[in-house]
Amino acid sequence: MSNDKDTFNVADLTSALNEDNRADLVNALKSKIQSLAGQHSDILESLSPNVRKRVEVLREIQGQHDELEAKFFEERAALEAKYQKLYQPLYTKRYEIVNGATEVEEGAVKETTPDGEEDQEKGVPAFWLTAMKNNEVLAEEISERDEGALKYLKDIKWSRIENPKGFKLEFFFDTNPYFINSVLTKTYHMIDEDEPILEKAIGTEIQWHPGKCLTQKILKKKPKKGSKNAKPITKTENCESFFNFFNPPQVPEDDEDIDEDAAEELQNQMEQDYDIGSTIRDKIIPHAVSWFTGEAIQGDEFGDLEDDEDDEDIEEDDDEEEEEDEDDDDDEDDEEESKTKKKKSGRAQLGDGQQGERPPECKQQ
C-alpha cells in the first residue's frame, strides 16, 4: 500500500516555504525533483525491455496530450478574460447607480448634476452589505457591529494576478468613521490554478480610527482593592468580525510548534477563508443585484433545477473505441443509489436552515 519510493519529506519543503526564502524553496524543490527523477528511472529500469519500450511510446503520447491540454488552458483563460472585459461596462453602470453618481429616469440612466434636484437618499443605501448578508457563507461572518462599517462599502472588484498566480479582491470604501484606508485588498496566491491549491493569503492592514477597531474588544477590569494602581486594567481581546478576513490565518514560522489538532484547525480556517474569498469573487461580484434583492438565494440553493438559462450544451462524445464484452448485468436497474444534497464546500446541508448557527457575538464593552 505504502509507496516508500515516492514518499518525500513535505515538512522540509514546508519549512523552506515558511522562511519565505525563494532561493531556499527552489533549492529544496530542485533536490527533491532530482531524487524523483532518479526514482522515475528506477521505475522504468525495473520493467522488462519490451514493456519499457512500450512505456516510452506511451510517454510520447502523454506529451502530445499535454501539449493539447496546455492550449486548452490558454484558450479557456482567454475566453474568461474576454467575458470579464464584456462585464466591465455593466459593473461600471452598477457602481454609478449604487453610489448615486448617475440618476435613473423612466428606466434610463441620466447623470446627476451637483446643482440639480437631489432626493434624500443617494444611490442604493447599504447595497453591498445587504447583498452580502443574503449569502449564507458571508452572513455568518458579518457581526452587527460590522454592519455600520460595511454600509460605507462602495464597490468590490476582482482581478487575476500572475507570478505568482492567483486573484485579488479589492473593497472600495467611502470616507468613514471606522478606518483610514479607502481600499482594502485580499490577495490569494495559488500553487495550482486548475485544482486550486492555496499557497498563501495576504490582506491589507486596516488603519482603524482610535476606539473604532471592529476586530478587537476592550475588556475593563476593576483593580483589586488596596492595589497601588487605582486605574482600571484594560485588556484587548480579538473578536469575531468580517474584517478579520483582511488578517488571514498564518502558519507558525517553525512547523514543529504545531501539533496535529492545531494543523487541522488551521487547515479548516484556511479553507473557510478561501471559501469566503471565492464566494465574493464567484457569486457576490457577478450577481450583486440578485443577492441584494434576494433572487440569488433560490438560484444558489437549487441551482439549475428551475433555471434553464445557463444550461450548457455539450456534445456527448460517448462512443466506445474499444470493443468490450458488455454484460447483461450492467442494467440501470442494478445500480445502487444514494440520494442526498451536498455541497462540495463542506458546509453541512442536512436538516440545516438557511443560516447556520453562530456562537454568540462579541461586543465592545
Next chain:
Amino acid sequence: MSNDKDTFNVADLTSALNEDNRADLVNALKSKIQSLAGQHSDILESLSPNVRKRVEVLREIQGQHDELEAKFFEERAALEAKYQKLYQPLYTKRYEIVNGATEVEEGAVKETTPDGEEDQEKGVPAFWLTAMKNNEVLAEEISERDEGALKYLKDIKWSRIENPKGFKLEFFFDTNPYFINSVLTKTYHMIDEDEPILEKAIGTEIQWHPGKCLTQKILKKKPKKGSKNAKPITKTENCESFFNFFNPPQVPEDDEDIDEDAAEELQNQMEQDYDIGSTIRDKIIPHAVSWFTGEAIQGDEFGDLEDDEDDEDIEEDDDEEEEEDEDDDDDEDDEEESKTKKKKSGRAQLGDGQQGERPPECKQQ
C-alpha cells in the same frame, strides 16, 4: 445577523428529495419559490420609490450580465468538448499499447498479429493499478486484496451527462476471477455545475464470484460447546476496499433518523467519495502515463512552480473605472502575510508525508 425573511426549511426539501419523487420535489420548490418571490417584492416595497426605481434599473443591468454569462458557460463547455474530442485518439492509442492490442517497434506502433511472435508480457502489466497507487488520494483507498482485481483494469473513461447534469466514470475490466461485470460505472448527479453541488452518486452493483467479494470479510466463529448446531457460525462484515467506491454513501430515507454528528460524518464520506471521483476524472484519466511512471507526483505536489508548460496568459484588466482616494497606507509593505501550503480539497498537508496514515487493513479470514 440572522435574516429570517430569507430563511426557508431545507429539511422539507431534503425529505422531498429523499422520496425520489420528482413531482413532490417540483411542488416543494414551486411553493418555496412563490414564497421567495413574495419576499423579493417585499424587499422592493420596503424601499423608497426613488431607490426602488434605481434597483429596477440595476435588475435590467444584471439581466444583461446574466445573458452574457450564459453565453460564456456555453462557449466554455463547447471548448471543453472540443478538446475532449482531440484527446480521444491519444487515449485510444494508450489503450491499445497498455492492453497489448498493438505492439511498438523503434518508437512506432504496429499491430500485433495473433500468429506473430509474442513476448511473455502483454502490453503494460498493472498499468492502471500502478498509476492509481501513485496518487495519494487513491492509494489510501486501495487495499492489498484490491490489487489482485485492479490488475484486470483495462481502461477508465469519463463523459459528461445531461439531464441531470453531472459526469460518469466507466471502469473496463478484463475477464477476471473476482466479478462478472466487464464494466463498472460511477455516476455523479450535480445540482450546480459551476460551483459543483453533488445531488447523488450512483454505482454499479458488483456481481462477485462466490467467495471473491472484496468489500466484505467472513468471520467464522466456533459454535458453543454442547450447542445443537455443530456447524461454525459465519458472519459477514463490511471492510475497506476500493470497490466500496461503487456503493457510495446513502442518506437515510427519513432525515429525522440522523443526528448532527451522523450528518457531518455522512457529509465527510460524500466529500471523500466525490474527491476520489474527481481525482480519477481530472488527474488519472488525462495523465495516466505520468502517474504510472511517477512523474505526475511532483507535478501534483508543486503545481506550476517548476513547470511553465501550462502557464495561462491572461490579459490583466486592472484599470480602475472610478476615481478612488488612494491612501498612502495601502503599500504592499503594510500587508499582513500568512504563509502555508494548503489544498482546497481539505486533505491535511502540514507535516504530512506523501501517503496519509491508514487504519489497519482488513483481510478475509
